[in-house]
Every structure is written in structure tokens, then in C-alpha cells.
Amino acid sequence: MRIVYLLRHAQAESAGFSGADKQRPLSQHGILEAKAVAQWLCEQEDAPTRILASSAKRAWHTTQLVNEALGLPLDHVTWEASIYDASAGHLLELLRQQQHNEPLLLVGHNPGLEMLLRSLTQAPDQPFHLFLGMGTANLAKIVWPNTENALQVIGHLAEHIQPSSLLTS
Secondary structure, eight states: OEEEEEEEOOOBSOTTOSSOGGGOOBOHHHHHHHHHHHHHHHTOTTOOSEEEEOOSHHHHHHHHHHHHHHTOOGGGEEEOGGGTTOOHHHHHHHHHTOOOOSOEEEEEOTTHHHHHHHHHHOOTTSOGGGOOOOOTTOEEEEEESOTTSTTTSOOEEEEEEOHHHHHOO
8 A cells, every 4th residue: 555645834924924935934823733734643553654845944844843743763854845836747756756655745835736636636537626625734645555556546535634623623
């Protein structure tokens, strides 16, 4: 079985932040979102054991909070600058380049992450209204029963977690 988690970075400071977009930090709400998702991941039997993450500040901070909760060794986290503003095709290629079959968490940005989720989990003939978006700190768990053809065929969307449901429970 192959498992890939897709996580959009948690909520960042508003676009009015005076620095470059890549440097926008998490808001206080975003920190709460990231911690809630991290806690949920820790409770999973098949929690990620590897992380591939954007190096943009909001994704970096989200990843740090998740990794702190998971307690993964630092060499199990790979920072990839090209995830920022990446297309779904580029993100898929990065996933395919991973040399292991352990559960993997990809931390990235929209619109690429949303489009990757759609391409990995929905047949082209399904109506658009079935598509779930990737709001801030949304987490999708995709499962392929066979590791040999994982990432080459449509996977099963096993979970779609929104932080608002975790923060109210």
C-alpha cells in the first residue's frame, strides 16, 4: 500500500504583509490550525514518516509544527523550493522521485496542490462539484492498494480533513 498526505500550509498573515509573499509568516490562527492537523496526524496508525515541503515561510512553519508533533528525524524532512508556485504536474513528478514507499506528507500551496489532489483522486469524467478544495491547513490522505502503480493510477481519497472540524471538537 502507498499513502500520500497532501497538506496546504496553514493560514498566513494577510497579503498586506510588507515583505515578499514567500516570507509571509503564519497567523496566530494558522498556528492553531497547524497544531490541530499535527495532532490528528499523530493519532493515525499510518502517520507520515517522511515530509517533502515547500521552503516558503508559511509552509516551513507549518512543517516545523507538524514535524515537532510527529517527532521525525530531521533527515526525514526534505525542503524543496520549487514546490512554491508549482504546477500539479511538477508536484506529481516530485512525488514520483521519492525513493521510498513510506507514508509521505507533501506540504505545499494552491493552486498546484488542489489540482494535484484532483488529478490523483478523480477520474476525468467526474463532475467538478465532487471536488473538495484545499483551504488553509486542509489535509488529504490518498491511498493506493498497490505500490507498483501508485501515483500512476487514480488513488482513493481516504480522508479530507478541514482544520475547522478539528478546532471545534
